[in-house]
Amino acid sequence: MNFLIRKFIRNWEQTSDPTVRKAYGTLSSVVGMLCNIVLFALKYSVGVLSNSIAIISDAFNNLSDCASCLVTLFGYKLAAKPADKDHPFGHGRMEYLTSLVIAVMIALMGFELLRNSAEKILHPEQVAFHAATLVTLLASVGVKLWMAWFNARLGRRIDSAVMIATAKDSRSDVIATGATILALLLSLVTDLPVDGVMGVAVSLFILKTAYDIIRDTVGELLGRPASPEVTQKLREMVLESPQILGLHDLMIHDYGPLNMIGSCHVEVRSNADLVEVHEVVDTIEREIYEKLHILMTIHMDPIEQD
Structure with a gap:
C-alpha cells in the first residue's frame, strides 16, 4: 500500500488538500477496478467450466463492484470541476447522479441472475467439480480480504466515508463467495439444487447492494442532514x-x-x-x-x- 501511495500520489502526506484526496480516490478506484475485473474473468471462466450459476452470479457481483469503482473514479473527476455560471456551487452532485444510474444497471443485472438461478432450481443441472474452481474461489476470498484492508487503511488516512464503505462491501463479498464455495462442496454429496439456491442468494445480495446505493444516493440528492x-x-x-x-x-x-x-x-x-x-x-x-x-x-x- 505504501509503495502504491508513494508511486502514484504526489504530496501524499497532505491529505487535507482536495487534489491529494482526489489522487487517493483515483488510486482506490483503479486498484478496485483491476482486482474486480480479474476476479470476474476468473470466476466467469470457472463458472462456465463447472456449469455453476452460483459462481457465475458471484462473478457478476464482482463486475458490479467494478462498476462502483468506476463511479467513484468519475465522481472524483466530475466533482473536481470548478463552478461555472450555470452551476455556481460546483459539480459535486454529479457523483450522486452517476451512482444512481449505475445502481439501476446493477439492479437489472441482479434481476437477470435471479431469473437464471430460479430456472436452475426448477431445472437443475449437474455441477462439475474441479480443483481449479475451488482454488480460484479461495484466492478470490484472499483478494477481497486484502481489498478490504487496503480501502480501510486509505479511508482512515484521508477520513473518507466512501473508502470505508468500499472496505465494508469487500468484506460482504467474502461472505457471498463463501456461500458459493459451500454450494460447490455440497454439490459433491447431494443432488439437491443447492447451486440454484445459492445463485438466488447471491442475486438477492446484488439486488440489496443496488437498493443500498439507490437509497443513499436519493437521500443525498433530496438533502439529508449533515452527520x-x-x-x-x-x-x-x-x-x-x-x-x-x-x-x-x-x-x-x-x-x-x-x-x-x-x-x-x-x-x-x-x-x-x-x-x-x-x-x-x-x-x-x-x-x-x-x-x-x-x-x-x-x-x-x-x-x-x-
Missing part, C-alpha cells in the same frame, strides 16, 4: 472562542464530497469591540473550511448581558 460527527465538530470549533457565547440556526447544504456550504448565527456581547469580534468570526470561518471543507457564513447576534 452528527460533522455538526458536533463544527459546534466545538465555533464555541471554542471565548468571544462566542452561543450558536443557533445552523444549516449545512451538501453539494458533493468536499463541497458543503453552511451558515449559522453566533451570539456575542453587545458591548464587545465589533472589529475584534469580526476578526474572530473570520478566523473561525477559515478554520472550518480548512479542517471540514465547509464554506461557512457566520452572522453575529448581539446579546445584552447587563
Whole structure:
C-alpha cells in the first residue's frame, strides 16, 4: 500500500488538500477496478467450466463492484470541476447522479441472475467439480480480504466515508463467495439444487447492494442532514472562542464530497469591540473550511448581558 501511495500520489502526506484526496480516490478506484475485473474473468471462466450459476452470479457481483469503482473514479473527476455560471456551487452532485444510474444497471443485472438461478432450481443441472474452481474461489476470498484492508487503511488516512464503505462491501463479498464455495462442496454429496439456491442468494445480495446505493444516493440528492460527527465538530470549533457565547440556526447544504456550504448565527456581547469580534468570526470561518471543507457564513447576534 505504501509503495502504491508513494508511486502514484504526489504530496501524499497532505491529505487535507482536495487534489491529494482526489489522487487517493483515483488510486482506490483503479486498484478496485483491476482486482474486480480479474476476479470476474476468473470466476466467469470457472463458472462456465463447472456449469455453476452460483459462481457465475458471484462473478457478476464482482463486475458490479467494478462498476462502483468506476463511479467513484468519475465522481472524483466530475466533482473536481470548478463552478461555472450555470452551476455556481460546483459539480459535486454529479457523483450522486452517476451512482444512481449505475445502481439501476446493477439492479437489472441482479434481476437477470435471479431469473437464471430460479430456472436452475426448477431445472437443475449437474455441477462439475474441479480443483481449479475451488482454488480460484479461495484466492478470490484472499483478494477481497486484502481489498478490504487496503480501502480501510486509505479511508482512515484521508477520513473518507466512501473508502470505508468500499472496505465494508469487500468484506460482504467474502461472505457471498463463501456461500458459493459451500454450494460447490455440497454439490459433491447431494443432488439437491443447492447451486440454484445459492445463485438466488447471491442475486438477492446484488439486488440489496443496488437498493443500498439507490437509497443513499436519493437521500443525498433530496438533502439529508449533515452527520452528527460533522455538526458536533463544527459546534466545538465555533464555541471554542471565548468571544462566542452561543450558536443557533445552523444549516449545512451538501453539494458533493468536499463541497458543503453552511451558515449559522453566533451570539456575542453587545458591548464587545465589533472589529475584534469580526476578526474572530473570520478566523473561525477559515478554520472550518480548512479542517471540514465547509464554506461557512457566520452572522453575529448581539446579546445584552447587563
